[in-house]
Amino acid sequence: MGKGDKKTxxxxxxxxxxxxxxxxxxxxxxxxxxISIDKKAIPN
Structure with a gap:
């Protein structure tokens, strides 16, 4: 188990x-x- 081992x-x-x-x-x-910068909050 070391550098040559594919499974480690x-x-x-x-x-x-x-x-x-x-x-x-x-x-x-x-x-x-x-957060999408393009879309702005629509005021009510």
Whole structure:
């Protein structure tokens, strides 16, 4: 178990691949994308 092992986290880092042991980190959507700047609140 080490750098050459395909199934370990260290092995995934060494090979530069992703999998169940080392999933890709998904980027969180920014606040700007959640709040639409184009749409303005309509006053009642």
């Amino acid at each position: 986290k260290r092995g995934k880092i060494n090979r530069g691949t992703f999998g169940a042991r080392r999933p890709r980190i998904k980027k969180k959507p920014s606040l700007e994308s959640k």
